[in-house]
Amino acid sequence: MGRTVRAGRAAPLLIFRGPFHPSFPAPVRDNHPVTLKIDIDGGASDAPYEQVRARIAEQARSGALPAGYKLPTVRGLAETLGLAANTVAKAYRALEADGVIETRGRNGTFVAAAGDAAARAASAEAQAYAERARRLGLSEDAALAAVRDALRAAYGNSG
Numbered sequence: 589m590g591r592t593v594r595a596g597r598a599a600p601l602l603i604f605r606g607p608f609h610p611s612f613p614a615p616v617r618d619n620h621p622v623t624l625k626i627d628i629d630g631g632a633s634d635a636p637y638e639q640v641r642a643r644i645a646e647q648a649r650s651g652a653l654p655a656g657y658k659l660p661t662v663r664g665l666a667e668t669l670g671l672a673a674n675t676v677a678k679a680y681r682a683l684e685a686d687g688v689i690e691t692r693g694r695n696g697t698f699v700a701a702a703g704d705a706a707a708r709a710a711s712a713e714a715q716a717y718a719e720r721a722r723r724l725g726l727s728e729d730a731a732l733a734a735v736r737d738a739l740r741a742a743y744g745n746s747g
Contacts, residue, residue, distance in 0.1 A: 622657055628669055636671055640679035648688050648699045657699040659689060 626643045628636055647653040659665070662680060666673040680697060683689040687709060690700040721731035739745070 622653060624653060624657075624659065626665075626669065628671070636669075637675045637678040637682070640665075640669070640671075640676060641682045644679070644683055645686065645688050653699045655699055655701040659697045659699065661696070 624644070624647065626640060628639050632639060634642070644653070644659070648657075659680075660668070662676045663673050665671075666676040669676070680689065680691070684691060684697075687700055689697055691697045717735070718731065721734070726734070
């Protein structure tokens with residue numbers, strides 16, 4: 589309950605353990621409290637907002653942060669990490685645009701059903717591609733071949 593921060597010179601490690609408000613029950617998964625872990629490496633080539641975004645996205649997509657998990661406030665996270673509030677706000681906006689988190693007004697920011705959001709986004713993009721390929725006069729086989737080639741290039745598969 590509460591939060592624990594271990595600070596190192598180049599890479600502070602932030603560990604939030606729910607709940608963030610006494611009236612919220614502690615999030616638990618497999619009889620263990622759910623924990624948000626964020627480390628910021630000042631020497632990394634990635635900007636701090638990108639590091640925050642990446643850590644939260646990784647944990648949400650892996651299931652370490654379950655859907656519905658309440659994230660700390662922008663100000664609270666910024667203060668704990670020693671970052672500007674705008675830096676954390678930028679990370680939260682990017683995560684929301686990606687469908688990883690959702691803001692529920694004054695109720696706070698929560699982990700969204702990331703798998704569902706990713707699947708919906710991919711489906712919408714696939715539908716748009718299918719409509720465009722048809723307008724361009726591509727056959728179904730040609731459109732599928734183009735998708736296969738793009739997926740192989742993106743995922744690094746040769747076959």
